[in-house]
Structures are given as C-alpha cells and as structure tokens.
Amino acid sequence: MHGGCDWMDTNQSAEAKWSHGKTIPVKNVQALASDAAELTDEAIKRYIRPARTSDVVAHSGQSIPIIDLARLLDSQTYLLEAAKLKSACEEWGFFQVQNHGIPDTVLENMRNNMEHFFGLPLDEKNKFGQLPGDLQGYGQAFVESEHQTLDWCDRLYLVTQPPQERDMRPWPTTPASFRESIESYSSELMRVTGSLMGIIARNLGVELDRDTYANQALRMTYYPACPVAHDKVLGISPHSDISILTLVWELNLVEGLQIKRQDAWVPVKPHPKALVVNVGDFLEILTNGKYQSIEHRVAVNPHKERMSISAFHLPKYDMSVGPISEILAGGELKKYKTLRVDEVAKVVFSSKLDGKKTKEYAMFSV
Ligand SMILES: O=C(O)CCC(=O)C(=O)O
Numbered sequence: 269m270h271g272g273c274d275w276m277d278t279n280q281s282a283e284a285k286w287s288h289g290k291t292i293p294v295k296n297v298q299a300l301a302s303d304a305a306e307l308t309d310e311a312i313k314r315y316i317r318p319a320r321t322s323d324v325v326a327h328s329g330q331s332i333p334i335i336d337l338a339r340l341l342d343s344q345t346y347l348l349e350a351a352k353l354k355s356a357c358e359e360w361g362f363f364q365v366q367n368h369g370i371p372d373t374v375l376e377n378m379r380n381n382m383e384h385f386f387g388l389p390l391d392e393k394n395k396f397g398q399l400p401g402d403l404q405g406y407g408q409a410f411v412e413s414e415h416q417t418l419d420w421c422d423r424l425y426l427v428t429q430p431p432q433e434r435d436m437r438p439w440p441t442t443p444a445s446f447r448e449s450i451e452s453y454s455s456e457l458m459r460v461t462g463s464l465m466g467i468i469a470r471n472l473g474v475e476l477d478r479d480t481y482a483n484q485a486l487r488m489t490y491y492p493a494c495p496v497a498h499d500k501v502l503g504i505s506p507h508s509d510i511s512i513l514t515l516v517w518e519l520n521l522v523e524g525l526q527i528k529r530q531d532a533w534v535p536v537k538p539h540p541k542a543l544v545v546n547v548g549d550f551l552e553i554l555t556n557g558k559y560q561s562i563e564h565r566v567a568v569n570p571h572k573e574r575m576s577i578s579a580f581h582l583p584k585y586d587m588s589v590g591p592i593s594e595i596l597a598g599g600e601l602k603k604y605k606t607l608r609v610d611e612v613a614k615v616v617f618s619s620k621l622d623g624k625k626t627k628e629y630a631m632f633s634v
C-alpha cells in the first residue's frame with residue numbers, strides 16, 4: 269500500500285479500537301456550574317444521588333502507604349522498600365509514590381497547560397470534543413442511559429501510548445505548548461510505571477512482558493466547585509479502574525478522592541510531591557486476586573474546583589489476560605477467565621461506572 273492509503277488505514281484502525289466504547293452526550297458541567305442562577309433544583313436533578321447507608325466517610329486518620337521510588341531503585345534500600353510495596357499492593361491496593369524523579373518543569377508545564385485549557389470558552393474546548401462513537405477528546409464518558417445519575421465533571425481523554433496508537437485530532441493545540449507537555453508527561457509516567465511494574469513482578473516472582481502495560485491513556489478531569497447540594501453529588505461514581513496500574517496526579521491539591529476500605533470511604537490527602545497509584549482490574553486478574561483493585565470515588569467541593577490527571581496503563585488490546593500460572597500455588601484454582609483486553613474494554617467503556625464491574629464480568633461464578 270502507498271501514501272494516502274497507508275494513512276487511512278492507520279487512522280481507521282485507531283478509530284476502530286476506540287469506537288468500541290460509547291457514551292451518550294450530556295451537558296457540559298463547567299458551563300452549568302459557572303452561572304449560579306442556572307443551578308436550580310431542576311437543572312441539577314440529574315446529578316443528585318439517593319442517600320446511601322454505605323456513605324460513611326472515615327476520618328480516623330487512616331492514610332494510604334507511601335512508597336519511595338528512589339529507595340526502590342537503590343540496591344542499599346531496595347529490600348525494605350520492595351517489602352513495603354508488596355504489602356501496599358496486598359493490603360491496600362492504593363499507595364502514594366514519592367521521589368518519582370519527574371522533573372518539576374514537566375509537572376509545571378502540564379499543570380499550566382491543563383488549567384489554561386479548561387479555562388478556555390466552551391466553543392474553544394469543543395474544537396477538541398468527542399466525535400460520535402469516539403471516547404477520545406473533550407466531553408464525558410460512561411453515560412449509558414438518559415436516566416442514570418451523572419458525574420459532576422468534564423474530561424479530556426486521550427490515548428497517549430504507544431505513539432502509533434495516537435489519533436492527534438482531539439489533542440488540543442491551544443495552549444500552543446499543550447501537546448508537547450502531554451508528550452513529556454506521558455513518557456515520564458511510562459518510566460515510573462515501568463519501574464514500579466518491574467518490582468511488582470519481582471515481588472510476585474514472575475516475569476511480566478512489557479506489553480502487559482504498554483498502552484497508556486490520560487484522562488484529565490475538571491471537577492467544578494458545586495455550591496449547591498455538594499453532599500448529594502459526586503465528581504466520579506464509585507468504580508475500580510480497568511487498568512493494570514493507574515497513576516493519578518491531584519494537580520491543584522484539592523481533596524476529593526476517597527477509597528473504599530472496610531465499608532467506609534477513606535479520603536486520600538493530596539501530597540504536593542507524590543502521585544497516587546492504584547491496582548487496576550487487570551492486575552487483579554493476572555494475580556488471581558492476590559492484588560485487588562479497590563473501589564474509589566470523587567467527592568465535590570462546594571467552593572473549590574478540582575483537577576486531576578489519571579494515567580491508565582493497560583495491556584495491548586489484542587492480548588488475552590488471565591491469571592498467570594506461575595503464581596498459582598499448588599492446586600489453586602483460577603478465579604478469573606482469560607479474556608481479550610479489547611473485549612473487556614468494550615463492556616467497561618460502554619456502561620456506567622458502578623463498583624467493580626470488570627470483576628463481575630471476568631470472574632468464574634462460585
Ligand atoms: O480524580 C481523581 O482523583 C481520580 C479519578 C479517577 O478515579 C479516574 O479517573 O478513574
């Protein structure tokens with residue numbers, strides 16, 4: 269094949285991969301929230317959740333473990349820090365990573381560009397909006413019905429790695445340095461993920477092919493302040509991530525993320541120098557449940573907007589993932605089916621966020 273045909277083929281295959289998830293378009297939340305007079309009971313009724321008994325927020329001072337990447341990479345301190353990582357994966361499924369080595373300039377550029385982008389007028393942001401049938405771009409996700417409760421956030425979602433999977437159309441060109449910032453941020457996060465996954469594999473006593481975490485997508489989320497009924501509204505519904513590993517940067521340090529632990533919601537305090545890392549569903553499947561993905565959600569703030577970037581690292585889409593035989597103890601049965609990654613993605617990306625969806629789908633029934 270030559271010239272134009274090559275380009276078309278590449279473009280079509282990127283589109284085909286991402287058209288397997290779908291979402292119903294809904295109103296922009298930032299625009300709704302920006303006009304106090306607009307925030308009538310009628311306007312926000314689609315965001316209001318029925319009260320739930322499991323809504324206890326733990327304020328007992330529990331906080332997720334902190335892992336130091338520099339200590340993990342230093343042979344003098346490796347053993348102790350790797351043991352901490354092992355227990356964080358087994359006992360919590362969530363931890364913070366400090367000393368990740370991402371240059372301050374990379375983080376600052378990304379923060380400035382993201383703030384600038386979300387501050388643009390709606391029609392400017394919509395130039396990079398989702399097209400029908402595509403999840404990438406500026407918009408929303410996980411809306412499967414006209415009746416479901418909606419999340420109080422807007423998102424910019426982009427497939428970033430490997431580079432040949434990129435569709436550049438929804439990558440913003442305003443501000444001018446945004447694409448370059450995304451590129452640098454994305455490769456730094458790939459490096460951190462590679463280091464963590466190397467040690468996670470050693471802790472598990474297995475070899476993990478890099479293809480297992482070769483795909484990366486960034487979800488940049490903007491949660492407007494919610495001056496009315498903020499205690500009945502959520503920024504993101506309870507869910508676990510489909511990924512192998514997710515790395516979240518709470519870039520303006522506003523609280524909101526809460527993780528489910530022993531039936532209470534534990535707030536995660538943003539740390540200025542750390543990334544929040546969580547075990548995803550595919551890592552749970554690979555480890556036959558030794559490491560579990562944890563349900564989490566985001567609460568909204570009545571006065572402050574919140575911004576975060578989630579970097580999802582996933583296996584290549586044409587891979588099949590199931591429990592790794594080498595980590596099954598003698599006689600241990602596989603609890604999860606072996607499924608193609610793109611098939612699981614299709615189910616998860618076309619339905620509303622609702623608890624541990626992948627697990628329901630992938631687990632053998634007992
Ligand atoms: O905003 C956050 O802190 C977390 C967002 C999240 O859970 C997600 O994007 O899957």
Ligand SMILES: [Fe+2]
Nearest residue numbers: 507508509564
């Ligand atoms: Fe998440």
